[in-house]
Amino acid sequence: MRIGNAARAVRRLVVWDALGRLRFRFAAWLGTAFAAWALTLLSSVCLLDTRFMPSPLVFNAVVMAIIGSLPAFLAYPARRSWGIDAVRAADREAAIEAWLGYRGGPAERLLERRAIEAIGIATIGGPTATRRPASARRLVAALYAFGLACFAAAQIAAIGSGCGISLGYPEREIVPAAPGEPSAFDEAYPPVVEAEAAEADERPPEYGAAEPFSSRRADAADEGRLEEPDFVAAADDRPGDGAADAGAPEPTEAPSGSAAAGSGTRRSGAVSVGGDDGRGDGSGGEAASPGYEGRGRAIEPSPMIDYRARFERQYAEATGVETAIGPEPSAETVSAAIAELFSSYDARVVVGGAVDAELAGLGAAWLEAFGAEAEPDGERRP
Amino acid sequence: MRRDSILAASAPALRVIAAAAAGAALWYAMRLCQGALRPVVERAPEWAALAANAGVEEALRLGLAMLLALYVRRARLEPGAVGLGVVAACSLAALENASYLAAFPTLDAYWRLGYALPIHAGAAALYAIATGDSEGPDRGSRPAGKAAGIAAAFAIAWAWHSAFNIVAALFPFPALPIVGTVVNLIALSALVAALIIRYGYWSVYAAR
Numbered sequence: 001m002r003i004g005n006a007a008r009a010v011r012r013l014v015v016w017d018a019l020g021r022l023r024f025r026f027a028a029w030l031g032t033a034f035a036a037w038a039l040t041l042l043s044s045v046c047l048l049d050t051r052f053m054p055s056p057l058v059f060n061a062v063v064m065a066i067i068g069s070l071p072a073f074l075a076y077p078a079r080r081s082w083g084i085d086a087v088r089a090a091d092r093e094a095a096i097e098a099w100l101g102y103r104g105g106p107a108e109r110l111l112e113r114r115a116i117e118a119i120g121i122a123t124i125g126g127p128t129a130t131r132r133p134a135s136a137r138r139l140v141a142a143l144y145a146f147g148l149a150c151f152a153a154a155q156i157a158a159i160g161s162g163c164g165i166s167l168g169y170p171e172r173e174i175v176p177a178a179p180g181e182p183s184a185f186d187e188a189y190p191p192v193v194e195a196e197a198a199e200a201d202e203r204p205p206e207y208g209a210a211e212p213f214s215s216r217r218a219d220a221a222d223e224g225r226l227e228e229p230d231f232v233a234a235a236d237d238r239p240g241d242g243a244a245d246a247g248a249p250e251p252t253e254a255p256s257g258s259a260a261a262g263s264g265t266r267r268s269g270a271v272s273v274g275g276d277d278g279r280g281d282g283s284g285g286e287a288a289s290p291g292y293e294g295r296g297r298a299i300e301p302s303p304m305i306d307y308r309a310r311f312e313r314q315y316a317e318a319t320g321v322e323t324a325i326g327p328e329p330s331a332e333t334v335s336a337a338i339a340e341l342f343s344s345y346d347a348r349v350v351v352g353g354a355v356d357a358e359l360a361g362l363g364a365a366w367l368e369a370f371g372a373e374a375e376p377d378g379e380r381r382p
Numbered sequence: 383m384r385r386d387s388i389l390a391a392s393a394p395a396l397r398v399i400a401a402a403a404a405g406a407a408l409w410y411a412m413r414l415c416q417g418a419l420r421p422v423v424e425r426a427p428e429w430a431a432l433a434a435n436a437g438v439e440e441a442l443r444l445g446l447a448m449l450l451a452l453y454v455r456r457a458r459l460e461p462g463a464v465g466l467g468v469v470a471a472c473s474l475a476a477l478e479n480a481s482y483l484a485a486f487p488t489l490d491a492y493w494r495l496g497y498a499l500p501i502h503a504g505a506a507a508l509y510a511i512a513t514g515d516s517e518g519p520d521r522g523s524r525p526a527g528k529a530a531g532i533a534a535a536f537a538i539a540w541a542w543h544s545a546f547n548i549v550a551a552l553f554p555f556p557a558l559p560i561v562g563t564v565v566n567l568i569a570l571s572a573l574v575a576a577l578i579i580r581y582g583y584w585s586v587y588a589a590r
Contacts, residue, residue, distance in 0.1 A: 014583045061483055065476035068495050071503035074574045075468035078582030079460055087586060100589040
């Protein structure tokens with residue numbers, strides 16, 4: 001290094017130190033922002049379905065404020081001693097400091113030469129910034145650790161809440177109606193709900209649905225005690241379909257076999273929504289598959305699963321045979337099951353008993369005239 | 383003694399909180415002033431209204447920076463404490479972003495972090511550089527020179543702010559968010575580095 005470049009070398013040294021400090025502040029901001037974001041995420045997930053749940057506006061405003069705090073971290077007040085601290089860290093024998101403090105005189109060149117030597121030694125491996133205090137480094141590391149813990153807890157809670165992996169505002173695709181609160185169907189079709197309630201009130205107790213509609217919104221503990229039809233249990237045993245492999249107790253869909261038999265499709269759907277079991281209502285347009293919530297995987301809501309369960313139930317009601325057609329039934333199986341289910345619509349009625357004499361005579365004349373085309377088998381379509 | 387040490391230890395945090403509160407107050411004052419000015423600027427061309435609103439914001443921000451510089455001098459704090467003006471600017475920008483998000487609730491609002499926020503923070507950094515006292519031979523420089531520096535900083539910040547507002551409102555183009563973000567972040571980085579060097583390392587620069 002030539003004499004005369006000492007000033008430039010010193011300036012390069014302090015610029016490098018300033019950049020090192022800014023890098024550390026950036027790392028501190030990143031840790032703080034990560035921790036604050038993870039904490040916000042965790043809070044939002046924990047407050048899910050409560051009235052304290054922050055709105056998307058608040059959530060995004062907080063996230064924007066967290067990200068936007070970067071300039072505040074970088075421009076936080078500097079200390080006037082930083083420059084001389086950087087020089088002293090690179091110059092153990094105070095050669096640079098002595099040169100900086102010398103204002104002209106006979107020792108100028110000597111001090112400058114010593115300063116250049118000191119800078120050269122200090123920057124052999126490239127200029128280095130002063131190390132931040134250990135306490136500051138520990139604090140930043142703790143921020144990262146705290147953020148990581150919050151993030152992991154938030155993801156676990158989000159998965160448990162049925163939101164899946166949440167990096168932004170946590171939302172469920174299907175929001176179950178809280179017990180006692182009207183569902184979307186209830187709000188959209190109040191006459192249907194009222195008619196159902198009246199019908200339930202008029203139903204004999206042996207049908208099991210005489211209780212008011214609102215009381216059918218049993219809590220999870222009550223529903224857990226309800227008897228479940230075999231075909232639902234069989235469906236739950238199927239891999240990837242039922243609630244059994246979720247490992248969590250899922251409320252049953254139908255209150256009981258008899259209640260389902262007497263209530264029909266809409267009734268069982270209403271119980272399903274009110275029961276908060278996440279299986280959805282087929283009439284709602286978007287049904288959740290059994291065990292959808294809390295599974296932690298991207299399961300698209302498929303109405304077919306719900307329809308299949310309903311079909312199996314109706315099949316059992318119509319035929320008295322409790323069975324399951326499997327998760328992926330063949331076309332032949334489905335066709336045969338549908339034909340059997342709807343065979344009652346094709347029932348033939350035998351008309352017998354006393355016949356009017358005039359009608360009998362008229363029929364005989366008809367047979368005589370068009371006997372070749374007629375089929376007097378005694379059966380008529382209804 | 384123990385109470386004094388606790389106060390001394392918590393002073394930086396208290397100053398940050400005070401600066402953030404000042405930023406919130408500044409945001410409210412800006413809204414009030416712009417609302418009061420609306421009947422006047424309504425009749426002006428749109429570019430003039432945008433420039434006037436930017437001028438109001440910058441004037442109030444400069445006022446806060448000068449108050450902060452005065453406080454730092456009176457309280458005999460480190461000259462670099464004028465950097466708290468950037469903290470206030472971030473607080474102001476956070477509130478402005480929230481109000482913008484409430485009015486236009488889309489994720490496009492996040493572009494403001496690269497486009498609008500650096501304008502606020504950069505202007506605050508520029509005012510901090512212009513209004514504070516630095517270490518070195520130029521400490522206590524002539525008031526006229528300092529006033530000229532402050533006026534120049536205000537003119538630069540106002541022009542910069544107005545230009546970006548006018549382009550965004552009247553001459554938008556698809557790449558504007560990206561271009562604006564890059565340009566503003568570069569400007570902000572340079573200003574922050576200058577702020578740190580001026581108040582942290584200027585003694586070394588001034589010595590030689």
